[in-house]
Amino acid sequence: MRNLAVKDVVLSDNNTTDHLYQFIVTFENGSKARAFVVKNPEWKLTGVSRLLQLPCPICMKDYYCKCFEHHSDVIESQLLENGRLDQCLAEGNKA
Numbered sequence: 092m093r094n095l096a097v098k099d100v101v102l103s104d105n106n107t108t109d110h111l112y113q114f115i116v117t118f119e120n121g122s123k124a125r126a127f128v129v130k131n132p133e134w135k136l137t138g139v140s141r142l143l144q145l146p147c148p149i150c151m152k153d154y155y156c157k158c159f160e161h162h163s164d165v166i167e168s169q170l171l172e173n174g175r176l177d178q179c180l181a182e183g184n185k186a
């Protein structure tokens with residue numbers, strides 16, 4: 092899914108008691124999404140919702156759509172590759 096190439100990830104919020112994390116994901120085309128992730132002990136993407144600053148890169152709608160949810164596996168695999176989320180936490184990148 093070329094339109095969903097992850098460019099940057101920053102931590103938005105976390106609740107370490109419940110192992111819940113929220114990240115703001117920026118894609119190559121400038122689209123952004125909020126990713127809800129659990130770490131217990133492996134990372135797992137539990138939800139993703141597009142932020143509405145830009146039209147959806149898939150269906151081009153500028154209002155709510157479910158494309159990111161439908162392709163959450165593509166997003167998850169990119170977030171998890173190379174320990175990207177652990178690295179994000181270690182670097183303390185916060186939105």
Ligand SMILES: [Zn+2]
Nearest residue numbers: 147150156158
């Ligand atoms: Zn869409």
